Structures are given as C-alpha cells and as structure tokens.
Amino acid sequence: MQQNGDGKFSFKFENTGKEPLIIQNVRSSCGCTIAKRPTAPILPGESSEINVKYDTRRIGRFHKNITVTSNADNKSVVLHIKGEVVAKPKEEVPVKKVNKGFTPVAG
Template structure:
C-alpha cells in the first residue's frame, strides 16, 4: 500500500510539474485567419495573430517562419509575461489566386509539442475587373 501511495504521489507531482511553464493561446481557436475574397488593389495583405500567455512563466517566441517567401511573418522580440498578450504580424504579398499558407511559431510553450505552433492563412486574392471607358461608350452607342 505504501508503494502505491509513493507511486501515486510521484505521478501526481510529475503531471503538475509538466503543466507549469509558458502557455500560448491564440485568439482564433483554429489558429487560422481567413482573408476571404480580397483585391490586391484595396488590401495591404497585413493581418495579425493575437495570443495570450496563459502560463506561469515568460513566453519566448524564438522563431516564426513561413512555408514560402510570399508570406512574411514578424515576431515579438521581448518575452510575453504571464497573463499578457502579444501578436504575430503576417504580410502576404497579395498575388492573385488562392491563399493557403502555413506559418510555424517556435517557442518555449509547454502546451504544444516541442513548442511549435502551426498558424494558417487562407482566402483568395482577386483582380478587380477594369472597365474600359471606350468599350463602355461603344456599347452604349450601339444600343
């Protein structure tokens, strides 16, 4: 019986210990920002992933990288203290077509395996259809 209590106490303390540390919780539950349908001419392509450190230690973001050069992320330089918020800005180059990109955040967060968190952006960049004034005038005159 004493051995069982000793094993239970060790297991409980190791579980408690594993849960302490920095924890990152993003505002968007699925870690995805949907651009929707946007026009290159009217949208800068800049979006922000907002997060909070819900742990009990400073959160340190060591690296943020994208799957391609068309998406440029920027990370906070200072540690995020427990209970405080931060953001990771992402700038997409707004090339026409579908947006399906992943950004990987590397940190000391204990609530993600290895501290690595995948973020996603999705949407579609459309080209505004331009109306040629001369064509429009010809169409109106022929009616």
C-alpha cells in the first residue's frame, strides 16, 4: 500500500456457538494500529467484524498483532496484519521551453 494511503483491514467472523458472543477487548501490539470491536453481543448465527486501521505514514514492512478477548471457550485469539508501505511516486511536472525573446545589447 502507498504511504499515507488507506490502511484499513476488516476481520469478519460468525458466532457459531449457542450463546451470545461478547467481544470484551481488542488490543494491538503497537500504537500505529487501532482496532475497533463490536460493542453489542453477537447472537448465535450472526456475523460481525473487527475493524483495524494501520498508520501508513511510515515506509517499510510491518507485521502487527491484534489480541481479541471474548467470552468464547478460547478466551483470546490473535489476529495478524502484515504488509509493506511504499513511498508515493514522485510527480513529475513537465517543463515547457520558454522563449525569452530578443534582448538588444548596446555597444
């Protein structure tokens, strides 16, 4: 993805259990990654998503973790995002030839 680009990811999931699923917390491995959890319980058979935004101002490869804590049997799950932020291509401005005209020189 490009520097200063859209660093959004979405993790979709379905509650396959028999009880409402409550996402209690989402925690990212650094401040450059922000995760938002659903606040309402996810009923059995329903789907939801966890939205993640990575700060794309930094150039280079990244691999970040988001730990999701819930009331499910496996209390926590770790989500991974990885990729590379590349510099924006430099824009070239065409230069036009300028005719400065004739300047007489006195002599």
